Amino acid sequence: MATSAVVKDNQQPDLATRQGTGWQSLLTLLLALAFVGLSLWLRLRDLGLPFDRDSYDEGVYWQTLRALSASHPLYSATFYAQPPMFVLSIFPTYVLFGQTLWAARFGVVLLSLAGLLGAYIAGRVLAGRVGALAALLLLAVDPLYLAESQILQADASSVALSLLSVGLAYLWWEKPDGLLGLCTAILCAVTLALALFSKLLVVSTIVPVGLLLAAHLWRVLRQPGTTGQSRLARSRSLIAGVVAFLIATLLIFLPFLGSSHELWQGMVALHNVADAQSKSTQQSGLALLLPQRYNLNMLRPVLFSITGVAALYGTIAALLRRDWRILPLLAWLFVTLFVLLRQAPLFPHHLVALIPPLALLAVMGIAPLPGKLALNRQHLLTLTNGMTALALLLILVIAGPDLQASRTHLYQVRMTGAGLDATNQNVARDLQNVTTADQMVVTDAQFIAALAERNTPPDLVDTSSVRINAGSVTANQLIKGAGQSRVQAVLFYTGRINKLPAFYTWVTQHFRLAHNYGNGKELWIKV
Known part of the structure; x- marks a missing residue:
């Protein structure tokens, strides 16, 4: 009887823990669905307003979709100045929902939701349930990401897919073995290919994914007591991801092999000429470094926004914790900045590429402690709790004004449309x-x-x-x-x-x- 009582006493904490975990999971799911619902509601408001939200590009993409509907293939007949994936990805939605402006924009809305999934996955890996919700909230109410999610343009879609790819890369790195590792590696590779070949502006996404890949290789090679065969077994998901990326790339471009010259001219050569022309108009040494002198001025408001401050705080907090997982995100941000500084011409809609790395860096402020550190544990826990509380406060401070800015943006769009x-x-x-x-x-x-x-x-x-x-x-x-x-x-x-x-x-x-x-x-x- 005494033994039975002890067993029951030992089982009670486990049962309570499981019940607590179940409620936390349910609450996390409900909040995540609420944030996604808020995001979708914001994006569907006045989606069909009949005016060009970007002053020109929407008309180009709309006419491109109309040309495809009239059986004029890309590149060989229909001019297209981007990789093929964006217009191909929204074409089914455009046809299915009546070949209207609303239908075309709705395709962009749906693709933008992939970014929310990517934010949730990355936040969950980096900072647990709270991090997942924080990343999801930041992206859901960000006014720049919202604006681009309603525009018939490739930026929001490519950025969303790139964020999903990074989130999957972190999930794969955390659990690279077994069926889960194999599936996440393949999905990461496919979404990376879709992102890159929607718009080359997100080429910087290769950096965080590549760093996580290299980190896994280093981990496999450094593992003591492993043979060549065991190392190969631990690298199967990585190899599958590389193969999946190559296959996805081949499938994307295979239909256009007969018009490869036109594809290259539109996707690469035209932009190289524009870049060279922009550089030729510059005279100062600084301008040779920055193709457009105003590029830095355009980037500054995003970098010095509240989101930028939260990203800086998250970076400092992660470095104090010695959490090296911050490094791929920092590299992603810096390479994205370099790409944008070199972009000629740089347009405001390009700046949306900064939002994902900034949001994830902000989430790093609430990341849990990895492993053991050479500090008193009590002091460490106090420091961690304080940092996490401040990070959450910063994110909540961001979310409120961002939501108001998003509502203001929607009102201005409606007035402009009228x-x-x-x-x-x-x-x-x-x-x-x-x-x-x-x-x-x-x-x-x-x-x-x-x-x-x-x-x-x-x-x-x-x-x-x-x-x-x-x-x-x-x-x-x-x-x-x-x-x-x-x-x-x-x-x-x-x-x-x-x-x-x-x-x-x-x-x-x-x-x-x-x-x-x-x-x-x-x-x-x-x-």
């Missing part, structure tokens, strides 16, 4: 009146053409200033495009194709002016 909607709709209506659904329009206002449910020639879905300045769009190419039998109208609207006066002269000789909206905005129809 102001532009009437103008865009009037021009789109005029375009509909002078063309039929099967006729095309050459324009530098691709968004208005899509709003009118009209297509541009597939090789002219993008007539950006970057492409014009780089010589990728010429007056002769525009003349050839406008001379096609299916082209019925030419719309000068943003001032971009006005930079090619030979084309304007040709249009005045072969088209007649239908509407003059002032300031060089004109609609011409074929005579």
Whole structure:
């Protein structure tokens, strides 16, 4: 009987511990779902507002999707200035939900949620349940990440996939063996390939993933008493990940082997020319280091924001704990900064690439102690609790203003949309009146053409200033495009194709002016 009582007494703490863990898991799940629900609600608000949220790029991507819907393949027929994965990843959603602007943006919203999953996984590995929720909250309410998640553009999608890849890399590093290790390695590799080949801006993601891979190799090689066969066994998931990355890359580019020259020109050569042109306009030594003098000025507000302060605190806290897991995140941040400093031209939407490393660095402030340190344990626990409390306070301080900033952003978007909607709709209506659904329009206002449910020639879905300045769009190419039998109208609207006066002269000789909206905005129809 006494023995039975002792057994029961010994079992009671275990049962209480299991019950406590169960409630913690349930609470964590409920809070995570709440944060995801908040994030989705923010992103779906006014998602279909009919104006170009980025002033130009949305129209280009919209026309690209319309060209794909009309069976004009990427690169060989439809010009595309990015790796193929982004537009291919949102195309199914675009078709499934009615080929509307809302459907296209909804594809971006869904992809942006992958970043929330990545934040949760990375936070859980680095700082437990509290870290998972903190990382998820930071990303869910960040105004810059929210803004890009509603825009038909590749930045939010590529950044989200890169964050998911880093989260999976940390999970794999923590448990590299067995079925779990094999699955996480393969998923990490595939998401890394999808991120890189959505937009090359996130190439810095290779750094944290590569460092974790190297750390695992070092760990395997340094393990005492291991044979070559056992080392190979412990490296199986790593090898599977490398193979999965190569296979994913091959599958992404395999459909475009026949148009490899066009793919290279759009994905790499055009951007190299733009970068060289930007450098050629600089004269000072500093400008040679930074292709755009204002790049650093654009980066400064993000780095010195409350999130930046929290990231700095998390870095200091992790270094005091001697938690080397901070190193891949620091390397990720520094390489991302280097890429952005060298980016030419650098646009505000590129800055979203800084949000994931900053958020995870902030979470490191609440990371638990790894292993043993040469300090008094009581002092260590006191220090840890204090650091964690301050880190949580910083994250909560960030979340409140960020949520308010996100709401303000949504209000400003609605006001901007209300102001532009009437103008865009009037021009789109005029375009509909002078063309039929099967006729095309050459324009530098691709968004208005899509709003009118009209297509541009597939090789002219993008007539950006970057492409014009780089010589990728010429007056002769525009003349050839406008001379096609299916082209019925030419719309000068943003001032971009006005930079090619030979084309304007040709249009005045072969088209007649239908509407003059002032300031060089004109609609011409074929005579």
